[in-house]
Amino acid sequence: MSLPKYFISCDWGTSNFRLRLVKTETLTVISEHISNKGVKVLYSEFQQQKKLNQSDFFSNYLMSQVVLLPTLHQRHLIVSAGMVTANIGLHELDYAKMPFGHNGSTLNFKKMKLKNEIEILLISGVRDDKGMMRGEETQALGLIDYIENVSSEAILLLPGTHSKHLIYKNNEFTELKSYMTGELFEIISQKSILTNSIIKKEEIINDAFVKGLKLGIKGAFTSSLFSIRASDLLGNSTKEDNYYFLSGLIIGDELSYLKDEQRTVFLASPNPLLNLYKIALEHILKSKNYKVFDNATAEKAILIGQQKILKLYE
Numbered sequence: 189m190s191l192p193k194y195f196i197s198c199d200w201g202t203s204n205f206r207l208r209l210v211k212t213e214t215l216t217v218i219s220e221h222i223s224n225k226g227v228k229v230l231y232s233e234f235q236q237q238k239k240l241n242q243s244d245f246f247s248n249y250l251m252s253q254v255v256l257l258p259t260l261h262q263r264h265l266i267v268s269a270g271m272v273t274a275n276i277g278l279h280e281l282d283y284a285k286m287p288f289g290h291n292g293s294t295l296n297f298k299k300m301k302l303k304n305e306i307e308i309l310l311i312s313g314v315r316d317d318k319g320m321m322r323g324e325e326t327q328a329l330g331l332i333d334y335i336e337n338v339s340s341e342a343i344l345l346l347p348g349t350h351s352k353h354l355i356y357k358n359n360e361f362t363e364l365k366s367y368m369t370g371e372l373f374e375i376i377s378q379k380s381i382l383t384n385s386i387i388k389k390e391e392i393i394n395d396a397f398v399k400g401l402k403l404g405i406k407g408a409f410t411s412s413l414f415s416i417r418a419s420d421l422l423g424n425s426t427k428e429d430n431y432y433f434l435s436g437l438i439i440g441d442e443l444s445y446l447k448d449e450q451r452t453v454f455l456a457s458p459n460p461l462l463n464l465y466k467i468a469l470e471h472i473l474k475s476k477n478y479k480v481f482d483n484a485t486a487e488k489a490i491l492i493g494q495q496k497i498l499k500l501y502e
Contacts, residue, residue: 191212191213191498192212192264192265192498193211193212193213194209194210194211194212194218194261194264195210195212195259195264195265195266195267195494195498196209196248196264196265196266196267196325197209197267197268197490197491197494198266198267198268198269198270198272198308198315199268199269199270199323200226200227200268200269200270200271200272200277200278200323200350200395201226201227201270201271201323202226202227202271203224203226203227203228203229203230204222204223204224204226204319205222205223205224206220206221206222206227206251207220207221207222207224207253207254207257208221208490208491209218209258209261209264209318209342212498213276214222214228215351215356215488215491215492217259217491218256219255219257219261219482220260221253221256223253224311226271226278227270227272227274227277228271228431229270229472230245230246230249231276231277233245233482233493234246234323236415239316242278243278243279243287243372243481244303245303246272246277246278247278247303249295250266250278250302250308250494251302251303251304251306252365254306256310256355258381259427263306263422265296265306265307265308265309265496266278266306266308266309266408267308267309267311267494267498267499268309268311269311269323269326269490269494270322270323270326270327271322271323272310272322272481273310273311273312273313273322274313274322275345278308278310279298279300279310281296281298281310281311281312281313281436282312282313283294283312283313283314283320283322284296284312284313284316284325285314285315285316285361286314286315286316286362286364287315287362287363288325288329288360288361289312289359289360289361290329290332290333290359290360291496291500292329292335292493292496292497293310294309295314295325295329295497296311296312297309297311297312297497297500299308299312299501299502301394302396307395308326309495309498309501311325311326311493311497313325313462314361314364315364315385316357316363316364317499318363318364318365318366319352319363319364319366320364320366321350321352321366324352324379324492326490326493326494326497327456327486327489327490327493328344328346328361328489328493329348329489329492329497330488330489330491330492330493330494330496331344331456331481331485331486331489331492332356332360332361332368332455333492334338334348334360334454334481336356336359338479339356339452340357340358340487341356341357341452342355342356342392342452342454343355343446343449343451343452343453343454344356344361344454344456345443345453345454345455345456345457345465346456346457347369347370347407347461347462347473348353348370348457349368349370349371349374349454349467350362350366350367350368350369350370350462351367351368351369351370351475352366352367352443353365353368355456360446361414363463364430367442369412369438369439371454372438373434373435376413376417376434376438377434379429381417382414382416382417382430382434383432384420384476385416385417385419385420385421385427385433386416386427386430386455387426387427387428387430387431387433388428388431389428389431390460390495392432392460392463392467393428393431393432394404394432394454394467395417395429395430396425396430396432396436397432397433397435397436397464397467398436398467398471399433399436399485400411400432400433400434400435400436400437400438400440401436401437401439401440401467401468401471402436402440402471403436403437403440403488404436404437404438404440404441404442404444405437405440405441405443405444405447405471405472405488406440407444407445409437409438409441412437413434413437416430416433416434417444419433420434424477436468439464439468439470440467443465443468443469443472444472446469446472449473449477451477452475452477452479453469453479454478454479454480454481455478455479455480455481456471456481456485456486456489457486457489458483458486459483462480462483466480468474469475
């Protein structure tokens, strides 16, 4: 069966939602639509109503966004990855088990029809005994070709709300580590006693970040947290400094195990996280044994992963 000329890429995460109209062969993005209706928010809205079941509620939102794409391209197959297949999403799929290789054949996927007869191809997440992920596996599937051209053993870092570290060996991802880095930062900075001592600033304050980073690498994460409040009250730091000091603490704690790492470390992330993790890797990996995917490559990787699954299914 031949591949469709176009498909609609759906990247539906915990916090964000994105549709992209894509030309299948070249992966050219013709149109894009983004919203902040991630699965977490939409599931909360679903629970507050009684008229629709979960699948219909999520389907209705999905179609309300598809109609914002060009009219002639609203009935293409939707290829969707992320939390859309979680138990709080549109349709739950079981996690596939590690390892998985470059063609994605061991992942779980399912095609189903929405109420208006538009078809959606759902891609499952992946798990092992230490962690699980939904969505990152599709991006990793798109990056694996780059990795195998550089190194036979590597670590792929995918920072986010729940950062994922994937171990790459012998042409497949074999292990998974999960870190609650982003969620911890949100909880501490917005819902703890430190909230009034922290103010977000877009421009990175390098000295404050590196100061926190070094303490995090040394294993002093929890013992250094209250110093943020003390520094604020005593006038030893600004609230903006504290924002980046906390970020450095948590990221340093996450990456501390890389101090003696000999394998190549790959990093893929959108800004501003990309810049923070680059600074961290520069300090931790003195050998400079790391590669950073630019934003364009990291973004396209999701489409490459979806294209690979589409080829398998069709």
